[in-house]
Amino acid sequence: MRVNGTGVGIGTTAPVFPLHVYNHGVDTGYGLAGEEIYSSSFEAGLLLNNAATGGHKYNIFSSGGGSGVGNGNLAFADVTNQSTRVLISSSGNVGIGVTTPQSKLDVSGGVAVGASYAGVTAAPTNGAIIQGAVGIGTNAPTAGAALDLSYNSNSMLLPTGTSGQRPTGVVGMMRYNSAIPGVETYYNGSWNTLGTGSITSIATNNGITGGTIVGSGTIGLAPIGTVQLLANPTGSSAVPVGTSLSAVIDNAACSTQGSIFYRNGSSWTCLPPGTSGQVLQTQGASANPQWAVGGGGSSGMTLLATVNASGASSVVFNSTHLTSTYNKYVIEFDSFYPSTDNVNFELQISNDNGSTWISSSYDYAIYNHDWNGGSSVVGSGGTGNSFALLAQGVGGTSNKVGQGTIKFSMPSASAQYPVFDWKIMYWFHGPGALEDIIGSGVYDGATGAFNAVRILMSSGNINGNFHLYGLSGN
Incomplete structure (x- = not known):
């Protein structure tokens, strides 16, 4: 021990502090090894100096006014590197890597939390890695949640930037794109905006x-x-x-x-309302339901089409309705009258779906009975006519109307001719008395099926409600 004008030296003959302890670099396992305890107007502390190769000089001190780290703080400084490593402020804040902590813990640099992270993996620069669950606003994070934000009245603010500021995408990333604007996530190799995009199908169990x-x-x-x-x-x-x-x-x-x-x-669709007295008739598991007349069954009539004519040039039913499903058809009509008085009621067929109408080789015969008691054969067309005459001298008005039925067969064999028969009640021109007509006809210009039929007046237009039915069975 040596005492001089500066201080007391232990292990040194030249103390430079009030108490200067030095053991010549030998670690004896006890006592103070390489320490210098000192006090000045700036600092009062303990200086730990390891003079061995690679050793550092550390200073644990209470700071004064000229220390450079503020007044009344406890600092742990690496004198060798001239850096304060840890500081506890006079208000109790702790700073790691910072000498002016503003919070209970201020860290300048990265933080690793958890037994598998701390001392094992370096955190990102000025970032944090946390091994366990994190609760913000809660002391019991929900099981299975990596992050539990328990604030009922607050929200989470996502990173915001333009499309040009997107980071390298990794599946699951989420950000707010201010250029779109909208929230976007990264999946399937690209950034996709939530709440927008394309829809082609909504499939059961498969989403959109x-x-x-x-x-x-x-x-x-x-x-x-x-x-x-x-x-x-x-x-x-x-x-x-x-x-x-x-x-x-x-x-x-x-x-x-x-x-x-x-x-x-292939899809859901709508069957329009039928007419009074009709019933819904099933056509089997692989066919659509239809309206039918009467009680249905294998001999029932199935409604195929309705035309409500008002000043129409003709009423046409074509291949949309005349198919191989039925070999017999019925046209029922009511509220029937011509727009022009004293004209004939006629029928023609077509083999090209109504593009052209056959105007030759019709044969017909009609029998007339008027309500004044007379009756006669009023038309026998022979052969080669340009139409089948259904009725002649037809008149009537909107409050004097007629009705009737026209039946025809769709030949099931190529050697058969199409045939027709009809029964009609109408007003004779003038208008005169009511007339009853029964008639029949055939087109004998060629055999086989046709695919369109039209009914019309010989001059002017036609009015009335016309319903086409298919007949099942024999």
């Missing part, structure tokens, strides 16, 4: 893929099991919307009272 939903509104799925959106049969790309399933169906196809909503071969 490709195409565009056009129009505005809300799609609501009620708790009624599996709900399918309905195709719009009008050809519009708009998706039907409504506040209930009933409203969605109305907007899709079937808003008329009495309509039947059913599944055809």
